[in-house]
Amino acid sequence: MTITEETIKYVASLAKLNVSEEEKKKIAEDLDHILDYIETMNELDTEGVEPMSHVLPVKNVFREDVVVNQNNREELIKNAPKQKDGCFAVPKTVE
Numbered sequence: 001m002t003i004t005e006e007t008i009k010y011v012a013s014l015a016k017l018n019v020s021e022e023e024k025k026k027i028a029e030d031l032d033h034i035l036d037y038i039e040t041m042n043e044l045d046t047e048g049v050e051p052m053s054h055v056l057p058v059k060n061v062f063r064e065d066v067v068v069n070q071n072n073r074e075e076l077i078k079n080a081p082k083q084k085d086g087c088f089a090v091p092k093t094v095e
Contacts, residue, residue, distance in 0.1 A: 002032065
């Protein structure tokens with residue numbers, strides 16, 4: 001696959017970059033080298049190689065979501081500076 005000047009113009013416009021003619025030639029060369037390298041990787045024999053999502057074995061490090069304390073309403077309501085009918089009483093904010 002060869003990189004054309006139109007492709008470089010298109011990508012530069014997507015990235016909102018102003019690219020000079022000299023830079024376009026350098027970018028085309030660099031992208032050609034990158035694509036050539038990718039082609040060499042396509043030549044590798046990957047038969048029997050299982051796809052993976054990460055290079056290293058990763059396990060879930062999150063703990064189980066287990067309830068360790070229970071909702072004790074009477075204990076919680078003791079923390080309220082004011083209470084009314086078993087609920088926290090707060091100042092009115094909307095009139």
